[in-house]
Amino acid sequence: MKQRDFEQRHQSLWLQLENTLAGYCKHAPIEANGSAMVEDLPASYRRLCQQLAVAKERQYTSNLIARLNQLVMACHQRLYQEKSVSRNRWLEYLFSGFPRALREQARFVWLSCALFLAPALVMGLGSYFNDSLVYAVLSPEQVLQIESMYDPANQVLGRERGSDTDLQMFGFYIKNNIGIAFRTFASGILFGIGSIFFIVFNGVFLGAIFGHITRVGFVTTFYPFVIGHGAFELTAIVFAGAAGLRLGHSLVSPGNMTRRQSLREAGREAMKIMYGTFLMLVIAAFLEAFWSSSTEVSIAVKLAVGSFFWLLVLGYCFLAGRRLPTTPSAGGRL
Amino acid sequence: MHNSSTQPHSPNPSAEITGLDTLYEIETPEGIDLTSRLAGPVPRLLAYSVDLFYRTVILVILGIAVTFAGNAGVGLWLLISFLLEWFYPVVFEVLRGGQTPGKRAFSIAVVNDNLTPIGWGPSIMRNLLRFADFLPFGYCAGIISMTCSRDFQRLGDHAAGTLVVHRDQAAAPAALPQVTPMAPPRGLQLEDQQAIVSLVERSGELSRARQQELADLLQPVTGKPGDDGLNRLHGIGRWLLGARSADDNLRSADRQVGGQ
Numbered sequence: 001m002k003q004r005d006f007e008q009r010h011q012s013l014w015l016q017l018e019n020t021l022a023g024y025c026k027h028a029p030i031e032a033n034g035s036a037m038v039e040d041l042p043a044s045y046r047r048l049c050q051q052l053a054v055a056k057e058r059q060y061t062s063n064l065i066a067r068l069n070q071l072v073m074a075c076h077q078r079l080y081q082e083k084s085v086s087r088n089r090w091l092e093y094l095f096s097g098f099p100r101a102l103r104e105q106a107r108f109v110w111l112s113c114a115l116f117l118a119p120a121l122v123m124g125l126g127s128y129f130n131d132s133l134v135y136a137v138l139s140p141e142q143v144l145q146i147e148s149m150y151d152p153a154n155q156v157l158g159r160e161r162g163s164d165t166d167l168q169m170f171g172f173y174i175k176n177n178i179g180i181a182f183r184t185f186a187s188g189i190l191f192g193i194g195s196i197f198f199i200v201f202n203g204v205f206l207g208a209i210f211g212h213i214t215r216v217g218f219v220t221t222f223y224p225f226v227i228g229h230g231a232f233e234l235t236a237i238v239f240a241g242a243a244g245l246r247l248g249h250s251l252v253s254p255g256n257m258t259r260r261q262s263l264r265e266a267g268r269e270a271m272k273i274m275y276g277t278f279l280m281l282v283i284a285a286f287l288e289a290f291w292s293s294s295t296e297v298s299i300a301v302k303l304a305v306g307s308f309f310w311l312l313v314l315g316y317c318f319l320a321g322r323r324l325p326t327t328p329s330a331g332g333r334l
Numbered sequence: 335m336h337n338s339s340t341q342p343h344s345p346n347p348s349a350e351i352t353g354l355d356t357l358y359e360i361e362t363p364e365g366i367d368l369t370s371r372l373a374g375p376v377p378r379l380l381a382y383s384v385d386l387f388y389r390t391v392i393l394v395i396l397g398i399a400v401t402f403a404g405n406a407g408v409g410l411w412l413l414i415s416f417l418l419e420w421f422y423p424v425v426f427e428v429l430r431g432g433q434t435p436g437k438r439a440f441s442i443a444v445v446n447d448n449l450t451p452i453g454w455g456p457s458i459m460r461n462l463l464r465f466a467d468f469l470p471f472g473y474c475a476g477i478i479s480m481t482c483s484r485d486f487q488r489l490g491d492h493a494a495g496t497l498v499v500h501r502d503q504a505a506a507p508a509a510l511p512q513v514t515p516m517a518p519p520r521g522l523q524l525e526d527q528q529a530i531v532s533l534v535e536r537s538g539e540l541s542r543a544r545q546q547e548l549a550d551l552l553q554p555v556t557g558k559p560g561d562d563g564l565n566r567l568h569g570i571g572r573w574l575l576g577a578r579s580a581d582d583n584l585r586s587a588d589r590q591v592g593g594q
Contacts, residue, residue, distance in 0.1 A: 005576055053365075077449070080450040165405040186463045
């Protein structure tokens, strides 16, 4: 069959398909050109695919093949959209998916935890017993600033004394803390080195501050301030580090897969951790801005609530989602 | 493009494509090979700078606006700058068919590596890893990764399994020269036929003089030099495409009906 006859024979289908797809894009069918809509897109698409194959086989001109290829591509994009069938995936993720993802990656979570706590302990004890060690990490101005923040003589608590409505600090904590977590995770793709760097750096930094503030004796302001949001923030940083380490490990030791496959697999698993981490950091920023800095609540209440948060977070991570889902929808995801 | 399909099927379809074309080919469940043109670092960087410009403009305008709102305004500004930094591309990629405004300007789009539309998970992944691509400065890691990978993938694309492809605009069917179709001489090989047809299809893009130059190479076939030879080639081309008389002009009729 000559190309001209081929085009003539199938022209109407192509026009209909183009018309239908344009209708999807603009959410309103276009009735121009007098061409109707396609009623059964999958069936028409299969016919179109067959026509493209025939056109290629018969070596029709590149113009025609390009046009058909483009049309097939548009239909392909339309038909093969990834949409979730199950509606309450978020709820399921919150109640069991996230803690389960953490326990699946327990190796990396513990490693990340150790990478954070070990330097923090060393620096904390170091700067508690040695008053000059903190200056190895922080500049004298920074130390002065932090000291003034938690000086019990102050009326206002928080990182930026006197500058603030709570909302401003909320914006700051969101941008700063979640940014740190995202960077800790993302740089893990550099064979894990980036994540290790960020976790250790944060451990050293926070350890030095903890040690120094304790040594100076601002205990009554500092600990009630950090205990509440710390439950969410510190754990979230460790989790982000664990997700990053998972990425790095997939490149360092891909096992039986190629590094590409291994990385994609790791990416999917790491994302399961990152969604929850993001949520925890939003909670942490909210607490830090609106709860921790409040001066009206007594120290005892803050410590009690803070300890409750710690128990809540740890209990959630260790215990939630232990039971297998009883609904048959366990495999019902698309 | 159509040359690649003449070769026998191989288990790795993209290995079939040879030459300089940066084509990406996958086999769909319908059993056909779908071809897409990959976008290289240059259009992607340009698209990124357009997006960066938009984001900066939004932040500057917002920055001026919130000066009237005091500290709460600063908080709002920080919040929005955070969202713009990390989620601006995600929202557009998922809700606007893989195109941020910058990508739309250069008609490129993000797709999964099976050429399906990108979803939330992969989009968030590739945009979180943007930070790693940025390291140590100015997207060095990303550019190195793109130039080293076969499909121009930056680190985030590798991890999320995504690609950036050109979204081709629908090309208008070529207007064919108005000459009387002429039967080709005998013994014209398939490749020769294709060459002639493609010359006819491109007659609108090439200058007359250049076409004559090309036609002169085929004097053994046409038997005539210069303009006559070219006309003869055009006639043969139209014949090969199926036209049998001068006013038998399906192609230009298409253009009026199809609109694109």
